[in-house]
Amino acid sequence: MEKTFTFDRPDPCNAFIKICENITYGEGPLSGISVGIKDNISTSGIETTCGSHILQGYIPPYNAHVVTLLRSAGAAIVGKTNMDEFGMGTTTETSSFGPTKNPVDPTRAPGGSSGGSAAAVRSGLVRLALGTDTGGSVRCPASFCGIVGLKPTYGRVSRYGLIAYANSMEQIGPMAANVRDCALLYSVIAGYDPRDGTSVDKPAPAPVSPVIAGKKIGVPAEYFGEGVDPAVAETVTEAIEKLADLGAEIVPCTMPSMKYALAAYYVTSMSEASSNLGRYDGVRYGMAPEMVQPWHEAFSAIRRSGFGEEVRRRILLGSFALSAGYQGKYYAKAQAARQMVRDDFARLFAEVDIIAGPTMPTVAFRLGEAADPLSMYLADILTVPANLAGIPAISVPCGEAHDLPVGLQLMGRHFAEDEILSAALAYEEGSA
Numbered sequence: 001m002e003k004t005f006t007f008d009r010p011d012p013c014n015a016f017i018k019i020c021e022n023i024t025y026g027e028g029p030l031s032g033i034s035v036g037i038k039d040n041i042s043t044s045g046i047e048t049t050c051g052s053h054i055l056q057g058y059i060p061p062y063n064a065h066v067v068t069l070l071r072s073a074g075a076a077i078v079g080k081t082n083m084d085e086f087g088m089g090t091t092t093e094t095s096s097f098g099p100t101k102n103p104v105d106p107t108r109a110p111g112g113s114s115g116g117s118a119a120a121v122r123s124g125l126v127r128l129a130l131g132t133d134t135g136g137s138v139r140c141p142a143s144f145c146g147i148v149g150l151k152p153t154y155g156r157v158s159r160y161g162l163i164a165y166a167n168s169m170e171q172i173g174p175m176a177a178n179v180r181d182c183a184l185l186y187s188v189i190a191g192y193d194p195r196d197g198t199s200v201d202k203p204a205p206a207p208v209s210p211v212i213a214g215k216k217i218g219v220p221a222e223y224f225g226e227g228v229d230p231a232v233a234e235t236v237t238e239a240i241e242k243l244a245d246l247g248a249e250i251v252p253c254t255m256p257s258m259k260y261a262l263a264a265y266y267v268t269s270m271s272e273a274s275s276n277l278g279r280y281d282g283v284r285y286g287m288a289p290e291m292v293q294p295w296h297e298a299f300s301a302i303r304r305s306g307f308g309e310e311v312r313r314r315i316l317l318g319s320f321a322l323s324a325g326y327q328g329k330y331y332a333k334a335q336a337a338r339q340m341v342r343d344d345f346a347r348l349f350a351e352v353d354i355i356a357g358p359t360m361p362t363v364a365f366r367l368g369e370a371a372d373p374l375s376m377y378l379a380d381i382l383t384v385p386a387n388l389a390g391i392p393a394i395s396v397p398c399g400e401a402h403d404l405p406v407g408l409q410l411m412g413r414h415f416a417e418d419e420i421l422s423a424a425l426a427y428e429e430g431s432a
C-alpha cells in the first residue's frame with residue numbers, strides 16, 4: 001500500500017531545485033525514509049534540469065535505474081537537489097538556480113557539485129541523498145558539510161538515466177549523516193544493470209560492521225603536500241593516528257603521478273563534456289529556438305543563452321583538446337597520465353589495503369571566493385585520482401579546522417566498498 005505525505009519544511013539554504021508536492025512511498029528496506037536526488041538523475045514525471053537553464057521544463061519520461069531501485073525499496077523521494085550546472089564546479093555556485101548555502105555556516109559554499117544533496121542531509125531536510133561524483137562531487141560537499149559521502153567503484157552503480165557529463169569517470173554515490181546510513185543507501189543502489197554497458201556483475205554488498213584492526217593503511221606524502229591547508233593536514237593526521245590506535249598499521253608512501261592527475265582529469269572531463277553536451281541544441285533537448293535564422297546561428301544562440309559561463313568554457317576547451325592536430329598533444333597525453341595514476345594505485349594496493357588522506361585541501365570556501373576557475377579546479381587535486389583510476393573512495397567527517405568540518409578520505413581497491421565502509425565505520429564509532 002502506497003502512503004502519501006506533503007513536505008512543508010522551509011529550505012533556507014536552497015538545497016532543493018524542486019520539492020515534490022505529493023510524496024509517496026511504499027514498503028521495503030527504505031520505507032518512508034526521505035531521500036533527495038541530485039538533479040542530473042532522471043526522475044519520471046519530475047522536472048530534471050542538471051542545474052541548467054537549458055533543461056528548464058524538461059520532464060524525463062523514465063526513471064534512472066537507481067530511482068527505480070529506490071522506489072522499490074520504499075523510499076520517499078522528496079525532490080531534486082541543487083548542483084553545479086551539469087556537475088561542473090566545486091561550490092554549487094555555477095547552478096542556474098542560485099547557489100546553495102552551507103548549513104554549517106551560511107556564508108560558506110557547501111562544496112560541489114552535489115552541494116544541494118549535502119546541504120539537504122546536513123540541515124536534516126532528508127535522511128539520505130544521492131549525488132554523483134566525476135572528480136569529487138560527492139566527497140567534496142560531504143567534506144565541506146560534515147557528512148559522509150561514498151563514490152563507488154566505476155561500474156558498481158548503474159548510470160542508466162544519469163545525464164552524462166564525463167562518462168568514463170562519473171558514478172552515482174550515497175550521502176548521509178553517518179556511515180551506517182550511507183552503507184544502507186549504497187546497498188540499495190549497487191548492482192548489475194544490463195542497460196548500462198559499463199555495469200559490472202558482482203555479488204550484493206555485504207552488511208558493514210566496524211573493521212580496521214590489522215588493516216594496512218597507506219598515507220601518500222603528496223596528500224599532505226603543497227596547497228593543503230596545514231590546519232586541515234593536522235586534523236587529518238590526528239584522524240589517521242586514531243586509526244592506528246584502533247589497530248591499523250600506517251604505511252607512509254608516495255604517489256608520484258599526483259602531479260599529473262589534475263591536468264589528466266580536466267582534459268579528459270572537458271573532452272567528454274564537449275561531446276556529451278552537443279545534444280542540447282534546442283531541437284533534441286533544450287529550449288526551442290526561433291528557427292528564423294540559419295540553423296547554425298539558431299543553435300549557437302540557444303547554446304549561448306542556455307548554458308552558463310563555466311559550461312561554455314568547458315565545451316570550448318574540450319572541443320579544442322579534441323580538435324584535429326591537437327589530440328595527440330592534449331587528449332592522448334591525458335590518457336597516458338591517467339594510466340600512470342592507475343599504475344601508482346595498483347603498485348600501492350599490492351602492499352596496503354586502504355589509502356588515506358584529506359578529502360579536500362581546505363575547508364569550505366566563502367560564497368564567491370572561488371570565482372576564478374583555476375583556483376576552483378585546484379581544489380579537486382585530492383579527489384580526482386580515485387575517479388581517474390575508477391576505485392571507490394569515501395569521505396567521513398573527522399573533526400574541524402578553522403571551526404569548519406574536515407573530511408578524512410579512505411580509498412580502496414576496485415569493488416572494495418565494503419572494506420572502506422567498514423574502516424570508516426570503525427573510525428566513526430571508535431571501535432575496531
Ligand SMILES: NC(=O)C[C@H](N)C(=O)O
Pocket residue numbers: 087088089090112113132133134135136137138269380
Ligand atoms: N563533477 C565533479 O565531480 C566536480 C569537479 N569539480 C568538476 O567540476 O568536474
